[in-house]
Amino acid sequence: KNEVEQSPQNLTAQEGEFITINCSYSVGISALHWLQQHPGGGIVSLFMLSSGKKKHGRLIATINIQEKHSSLHITASHPRDSAVYICAVESRGSQGNLIFGKGTKLSVKP
Amino acid sequence: EPEVTQTPSHQVTQMGQEVILRCVPISNHLYFYWYRQILGQKVEFLVSFYNNEISEKSEIFDDQFSVERPDGSNFTLKIRSTKLEDSAMYFCANNDGGAYNEQFFGPGTRLTVL
Numbered sequence A: 001k002n003e004v005e006q007s008p009q010n011l012t013a014q015e016g017e018f019i020t021i022n023c024s025y026s027v028g029i030s031a032l033h034w035l036q037q038h039p040g041g042g043i044v045s046l047f048m049l050s051s052g053k054k055k056h057g058r059l060i061a062t063i064n065i066q067e068k069h070s071s072l073h074i075t076a077s078h079p080r081d082s083a084v085y086i087c088a089v090e091s092r093g094s095q096g097n098l099i100f101g102k103g104t105k106l107s108v109k110p
Numbered sequence B: 001e002p003e004v005t006q007t008p009s010h011q012v013t014q015m016g017q018e019v020i021l022r023c024v025p026i027s028n029h030l031y032f033y034w035y036r037q038i039l040g041q042k043v044e045f046l047v048s049f050y051n052n053e054i055s056e057k058s059e060i061f062d063d064q065f066s067v068e069r070p071d072g073s074n075f076t077l078k079i080r081s082t083k084l085e086d087s088a089m090y091f092c093a094n095n096d097g098g099a100y101n102e103q104f105f106g107p108g109t110r111l112t113v114l
Helices: none
Strands: A004-007 A010-014 A019-025 A029-037 A043-049 A052-056 A059-064 A069-074 A083-091 A098-100 A104-109 B005-007 B010-013 B019-024 B031-037 B043-050 B053-057 B065-068 B075-079 B088-095 B109-113
Touching (some): A004 A083, A019 A083, A029 A069, A043 A069, B010 B019, B019 B088, B019 B109, B043 B065
Parallel strands (some): A010 A104, B010 B109
Antiparallel strands (some): A019 A069, B019 B075, B065 B075
16 A cells, blocks of 8 residues: 555646646655656655645645645646656654655646 | 755666765755655655664665765765666755755666666
8 A cells, every 4th residue: 555645647737727736645744745856857846844835936735634635736837837746755753754656747738 | 056966877787786876965964865766666765864874764775775975975875786676766865954854856866777
Protein backbone atom coordinates (compact mmCIF):
# COMPACT_ATOMS: atom_id res chain seq x y z
CA LYS A 1 0.00 0.00 0.00
CA ASN A 2 1.37 3.42 -0.96
CA GLU A 3 1.68 5.81 1.92
CA VAL A 4 1.12 8.78 -0.39
CA GLU A 5 -1.52 8.65 -3.11
CA GLN A 6 -2.06 11.31 -5.75
CA SER A 7 -4.85 11.88 -8.19
CA PRO A 8 -5.17 12.20 -11.03
CA GLN A 9 -2.10 10.44 -12.46
CA ASN A 10 -2.37 12.42 -15.67
CA LEU A 11 -4.12 15.69 -16.36
CA THR A 12 -4.56 17.62 -19.59
CA ALA A 13 -5.94 21.14 -19.43
CA GLN A 14 -6.49 24.07 -21.73
CA GLU A 15 -4.59 27.25 -21.08
CA GLY A 16 -6.42 29.38 -18.55
CA GLU A 17 -8.17 26.53 -16.76
CA PHE A 18 -8.20 26.12 -13.00
CA ILE A 19 -6.36 22.95 -11.99
CA THR A 20 -6.56 20.85 -8.85
CA ILE A 21 -4.26 18.00 -7.92
CA ASN A 22 -5.06 15.93 -4.86
CA CYS A 23 -2.89 14.09 -2.36
CA SER A 24 -3.91 11.70 0.40
CA TYR A 25 -1.56 10.11 2.89
CA SER A 26 -1.87 7.38 5.45
CA VAL A 27 0.93 8.12 7.93
CA GLY A 28 1.23 10.71 10.67
CA ILE A 29 3.18 13.61 9.29
CA SER A 30 5.08 16.63 10.47
CA ALA A 31 4.94 18.39 7.09
CA LEU A 32 3.79 17.96 3.51
CA HIS A 33 5.69 19.16 0.47
CA TRP A 34 4.58 19.93 -3.05
CA LEU A 35 7.33 19.62 -5.62
CA GLN A 36 7.59 20.21 -9.34
CA GLN A 37 9.64 17.95 -11.59
CA HIS A 38 10.54 19.26 -15.02
CA PRO A 39 10.92 17.06 -18.12
CA GLY A 40 14.71 17.15 -17.70
CA GLY A 41 14.29 15.59 -14.27
CA GLY A 42 15.10 18.51 -11.97
CA ILE A 43 13.00 18.83 -8.80
CA VAL A 44 11.94 22.17 -7.37
CA SER A 45 10.22 22.75 -4.07
CA LEU A 46 6.93 24.64 -4.40
CA PHE A 47 5.47 24.53 -0.91
CA MET A 48 6.03 23.06 2.49
CA LEU A 49 3.06 23.15 4.82
CA SER A 50 1.89 21.61 8.04
CA SER A 51 -1.48 23.33 8.35
CA GLY A 52 -3.86 25.65 6.54
CA LYS A 53 -3.09 27.19 3.22
CA LYS A 54 -0.20 28.81 1.35
CA LYS A 55 -0.20 30.89 -1.81
CA HIS A 56 2.60 31.75 -4.16
CA GLY A 57 1.65 33.56 -7.34
CA ARG A 58 -0.87 31.41 -9.20
CA LEU A 59 -0.24 28.39 -6.98
CA ILE A 60 -2.22 27.60 -3.85
CA ALA A 61 -1.67 24.64 -1.53
CA THR A 62 -4.03 23.54 1.21
CA ILE A 63 -3.86 20.81 3.79
CA ASN A 64 -6.44 19.18 6.06
CA ILE A 65 -4.56 17.33 8.77
CA GLN A 66 -7.66 15.61 10.17
CA GLU A 67 -8.60 14.20 6.78
CA LYS A 68 -4.97 13.54 5.78
CA HIS A 69 -5.48 15.32 2.51
CA SER A 70 -3.85 18.12 0.59
CA SER A 71 -4.61 19.88 -2.66
CA LEU A 72 -2.51 21.90 -5.05
CA HIS A 73 -4.37 24.42 -7.18
CA ILE A 74 -3.11 26.31 -10.21
CA THR A 75 -5.13 29.31 -11.32
CA ALA A 76 -5.05 30.60 -14.90
CA SER A 77 -2.90 27.69 -16.05
CA HIS A 78 -0.27 28.24 -18.71
CA PRO A 79 1.67 25.84 -20.96
CA ARG A 80 4.81 26.56 -18.93
CA ASP A 81 3.05 24.94 -15.94
CA SER A 82 3.36 21.60 -17.77
CA ALA A 83 5.39 19.33 -15.49
CA VAL A 84 5.02 16.50 -13.00
CA TYR A 85 3.71 17.67 -9.64
CA ILE A 86 4.72 15.53 -6.71
CA CYS A 87 3.30 15.35 -3.21
CA ALA A 88 5.73 14.19 -0.53
CA VAL A 89 5.41 13.90 3.24
CA GLU A 90 7.76 13.95 6.19
CA SER A 91 6.60 11.25 8.57
CA ARG A 92 6.39 12.31 12.18
CA GLY A 93 9.71 11.92 13.97
CA SER A 94 11.80 11.71 10.82
CA GLN A 95 14.82 13.90 10.16
CA GLY A 96 13.11 15.51 7.20
CA ASN A 97 13.41 12.68 4.72
CA LEU A 98 10.52 12.57 2.30
CA ILE A 99 8.05 9.85 1.28
CA PHE A 100 6.94 10.58 -2.25
CA GLY A 101 3.77 10.08 -4.22
CA LYS A 102 3.96 8.89 -7.80
CA GLY A 103 3.29 12.34 -9.18
CA THR A 104 0.68 13.91 -11.42
CA LYS A 105 1.73 14.65 -14.97
CA LEU A 106 0.16 17.93 -16.06
CA SER A 107 0.01 19.05 -19.65
CA VAL A 108 -1.44 22.48 -20.40
CA LYS A 109 -2.36 23.03 -24.05
CA PRO A 110 -2.28 26.52 -25.58
CA GLU B 1 20.67 32.29 -5.60
CA PRO B 2 22.68 29.43 -4.08
CA GLU B 3 22.09 26.06 -5.65
CA VAL B 4 22.96 22.43 -5.20
CA THR B 5 25.23 20.94 -7.83
CA GLN B 6 25.85 17.30 -8.69
CA THR B 7 28.52 15.58 -10.74
CA PRO B 8 28.60 13.83 -13.06
CA SER B 9 25.31 14.56 -14.78
CA HIS B 10 25.39 11.13 -16.42
CA GLN B 11 27.50 8.10 -15.56
CA VAL B 12 27.63 4.84 -17.45
CA THR B 13 29.29 1.91 -15.74
CA GLN B 14 29.66 -1.84 -16.02
CA MET B 15 27.90 -4.11 -13.56
CA GLY B 16 30.13 -4.82 -10.58
CA GLN B 17 32.04 -1.56 -10.81
CA GLU B 18 32.18 1.02 -8.05
CA VAL B 19 30.70 4.46 -8.65
CA ILE B 20 30.90 7.65 -6.64
CA LEU B 21 28.27 10.31 -7.11
CA ARG B 22 29.14 13.78 -5.89
CA CYS B 23 27.05 16.61 -4.55
CA VAL B 24 28.04 20.11 -3.52
CA PRO B 25 25.34 21.34 -1.16
CA ILE B 26 24.40 24.90 -0.33
CA SER B 27 27.11 26.15 1.99
CA ASN B 28 25.28 26.73 5.25
CA HIS B 29 23.06 23.66 4.99
CA LEU B 30 23.70 20.89 7.48
CA TYR B 31 21.15 18.19 6.62
CA PHE B 32 21.82 16.09 3.57
CA TYR B 33 19.72 13.51 1.76
CA TRP B 34 20.09 11.10 -1.13
CA TYR B 35 17.10 9.96 -3.16
CA ARG B 36 16.80 7.85 -6.27
CA GLN B 37 14.24 7.61 -9.02
CA ILE B 38 14.13 4.55 -11.25
CA LEU B 39 12.85 5.48 -14.70
CA GLY B 40 9.07 5.77 -14.67
CA GLN B 41 8.79 5.28 -10.93
CA LYS B 42 8.42 7.51 -7.92
CA VAL B 43 11.28 9.10 -6.05
CA GLU B 44 12.54 6.99 -3.13
CA PHE B 45 14.47 7.99 -0.02
CA LEU B 46 17.88 6.38 0.44
CA VAL B 47 19.65 8.07 3.35
CA SER B 48 19.87 11.19 5.45
CA PHE B 49 23.10 12.54 6.92
CA TYR B 50 23.68 15.06 9.66
CA ASN B 51 26.64 15.97 11.81
CA ASN B 52 28.91 13.64 9.85
CA GLU B 53 26.83 10.57 10.40
CA ILE B 54 23.86 8.77 8.95
CA SER B 55 20.67 9.75 10.74
CA GLU B 56 18.21 7.57 8.81
CA LYS B 57 18.36 5.08 5.98
CA SER B 58 15.86 3.08 3.98
CA GLU B 59 15.80 -0.62 3.16
CA ILE B 60 17.29 0.21 -0.22
CA PHE B 61 20.44 1.56 1.42
CA ASP B 62 22.17 -1.74 2.02
CA ASP B 63 25.85 -2.59 2.55
CA GLN B 64 26.63 -1.75 -1.08
CA PHE B 65 25.91 1.91 -0.38
CA SER B 66 27.87 4.39 1.68
CA VAL B 67 27.87 8.15 2.15
CA GLU B 68 30.44 10.56 3.41
CA ARG B 69 31.38 14.19 3.48
CA PRO B 70 35.10 13.84 2.87
CA ASP B 71 36.21 17.45 2.83
CA GLY B 72 33.47 19.39 4.55
CA SER B 73 31.92 20.53 1.31
CA ASN B 74 31.30 17.62 -1.04
CA PHE B 75 28.73 15.00 -0.07
CA THR B 76 29.21 11.68 -1.81
CA LEU B 77 27.21 8.52 -2.42
CA LYS B 78 29.26 5.43 -3.20
CA ILE B 79 27.88 2.24 -4.66
CA ARG B 80 30.50 -0.47 -4.15
CA SER B 81 29.47 -3.06 -6.72
CA THR B 82 26.79 -1.80 -9.04
CA LYS B 83 23.88 -3.95 -10.18
CA LEU B 84 21.64 -3.49 -13.17
CA GLU B 85 18.82 -2.45 -10.86
CA ASP B 86 20.89 0.46 -9.55
CA SER B 87 20.24 2.25 -12.84
CA ALA B 88 18.31 5.33 -11.82
CA MET B 89 18.46 9.09 -11.38
CA TYR B 90 20.11 9.95 -8.07
CA PHE B 91 19.24 13.24 -6.41
CA CYS B 92 20.94 14.85 -3.50
CA ALA B 93 19.05 17.37 -1.40
CA ASN B 94 19.81 19.48 1.60
CA ASN B 95 18.40 22.03 3.99
CA ASP B 96 19.50 24.00 6.97
CA GLY B 97 17.13 22.65 9.57
CA GLY B 98 16.17 19.02 9.01
CA ALA B 99 12.46 18.40 9.57
CA TYR B 100 9.91 21.13 8.79
CA ASN B 101 12.25 22.71 6.27
CA GLU B 102 12.11 23.12 2.52
CA GLN B 103 14.52 20.80 0.71
CA PHE B 104 16.76 22.03 -2.06
CA PHE B 105 17.44 19.43 -4.74
CA GLY B 106 20.38 19.02 -7.04
CA PRO B 107 19.82 18.43 -10.76
CA GLY B 108 20.49 14.71 -10.40
CA THR B 109 22.98 12.17 -11.74
CA ARG B 110 21.66 9.65 -14.21
CA LEU B 111 23.39 6.33 -13.52
CA THR B 112 23.25 3.65 -16.18
CA VAL B 113 24.57 0.20 -15.27
CA LEU B 114 25.27 -2.10 -18.22
